[in-house]
Amino acid sequence: MFGDADPVEWKGHAPQAYPVHGIDVSRYQGNIDWPTARAYGVSFAFIKATEGADHADSSFSSHWYGATLAGVPHGAYHFYYFCRSAEEQANWFIANVPKERGALPPVLDLEWNAGSRTCPYRPDSETVLSEVQTFLNIVGRHYDQQPIVYTTPDFWQHNQLWRLHGAQPWLRSVAAHPSERYPGEEWTFWQYSGTGLVPGVAGQVDLNTFAGSRRDWSAWVADQAL
Template sequence: MRHFTKLVLGLMLIVAVACARTPPRGPAGGGGGGVYVGGTVPELGDRKPHAWRNGHPYNHQVHGIDISRWQGSIDWGRVRAAGVSFAFIKATEGGDHSDPSFQRYWREAAAARMPRGAYHYYYFCRSGAEQAQWFIRNVPREIGSLPPVLDLEWTNSRNCPGRPGPAEIKREANVFLDIVGRHYGQRPIIYTTVDFYRDNRLGDMRAEFWLRSVADHPRMTYPGQNWAFWQYSGTGTVPGIQGDVDLNAFAGTSSDWARWLSTRLTR
């Protein structure tokens, strides 16, 4: 517990330092020919910025990324210096595939003192229990890690083309959440997309949500749904990463983020 307390205090110090050097918020619509995001993290950008009208991600104080093997080599020091506050890293999918870059990213992000967590891409041809055990086999249980994430969306796999009904999906997903939650001591976050959320009526599931919404604010695309993270772009640009990267915003302020970390990190 003493080690965990020191870790949390260290992360809170990182948050405080980042806030102290945060520049004034930029224009609500971004700018700079689609390069300058503005807001509280001006070094982040977007190749195809959206004209936000019902709520602006760039005015959120805490931003992060989610990545997989396709991001290639990453300069984590530059990523952190650019104002990125967290990273979710793809670890596994289904019951027999692991991302070949996961272990490297996991170590490198930790060395850069980047709060990071792992996510699992769910397949409907394996049980929730099988997939939970596969995730546990591949993702270390490390003090100070962000909560695990269960990625629920419709897949386009030739090997798993079926689409179970909402009751089956939620039953098996809850099995995954229970097993993984017990192992890591934190109930996983659910990542999902607009169509999957609507098709399967996920709002009654017991979990924090990370919502994909790249064309409007989540309050418009997921009416009434509380959320912790918002994936607002798949065409983001981040110093230290070549090519496009997904950008995400945390729901609260920097102070809220520090409090969230103090309760949701693996102990």
Template sequence: MKAVALAAVTALAACGGGPTRRVVTDISIGSGQSVQGSFTGGAVPLLGDTAPHVWTSGHPYNLPVHGVDVSRYQGDVNWHQARASGINFAFIKATEGGDHSDPAFRRYWAETRAAGIPRGAYHFYYFCRSGAEQAAWFMANVPRERGALPPVIDLEWNHQSRSCPFKPSAAEVRREVGIMMSMLHQYYGQRPIIYTTVDFYRDTGVRNVGAEFWLRSVADHPRGTYPGQQWSFWQYTGTGTAPGFRGNVDLNAFAGSRAQWNRWLATRSQR
């Protein structure tokens, strides 16, 4: 396991414009190896990483609003402790394909609400079911609830799938995803967010479906891995740590300031 130590000093600018701090870090990795780096904004000191990346093009801790995405593999979570440590939102796996639901979804859904953490549900897309079937399955399992975040469609190639080796064309992907998005939008009253990975984004042209994006980029800032693409959420590590979680957890950052986060919540939460 790698240890990370951060030391900070103040100075200048941040995400979204306006006067802010500059933080200079001394990142110690493993047995005494040290890397100097600087980034704007402020670190979230209680969040960590068991396999930290040395960011050279925009540090995720530039951004003040962080959250997690979870599934049953996280086990028991102390959500009150997570919230107190700086976890501002959670995306919870609800469904996959047309017949699988995550066994922890309903428990996490209730626990995050009790802890006062804004949360939304996500669906892992399966390429051997139609978009309409998958939308119907998601709607059967995820309640319409005032204050919930928009539904999320998780789009990534699943190269290890034993039950569905099918890899559809880019045009078919966009068509079926578009159908699912329309159905979820009509049912939940908010247009879904698309989560995706670099290779899926590149292969399918999913940028053209007119969605708000949550992007996975664990070795570079999204502006480097998804040039020109606007985004609202950035999944920056799969080996994160946070109080309330017993093991690793995916960590994510929102693209703006706290004021912008509050405006986003007011606009994009279900009514």
């Protein structure tokens, strides 16, 4: 029931083959009509909470509250900043994201940010893995959940993210099934579009699907939610 401003002609496994879909949002989506979004098929949402060790998304609270009222399962995500320590960033996320019953696992967004004016630093893969593992360990212990790691094909490959422990993959692949971009890798969520059109959301929004049936989804939420 979603549209797309830049649709892809899928070959092989298309996202429509999966029954459970959702969105990820930040302040750029503005105000969201969450009941309408849910009515048109939004089964989950990941909401930007923090970035680095001193930036909080200005729409986090309103999105979090709106999704809660509408009954949309939701979790928070942190955009990693390579010029601050993992400990600082984990503590900043914890300070801004409530430990709330029913919340989905915390998400760490890992991607190179070539356009950053303040942090063009690209550490080597061993440093990335060590720091990311520290973040996941701290946040996972605090929320007593197995975190989710969102990433892109280039970041995944360059940093060998399959070597991480205690994280569930959320993989971006907007022109092909994840099996083509991440061969042999199991995934929990797949981001298949960055140009989605969803009733209740003004403008474009990222679209995602869960790797399983509706029954699998219900079981996963029962097992993973706080």
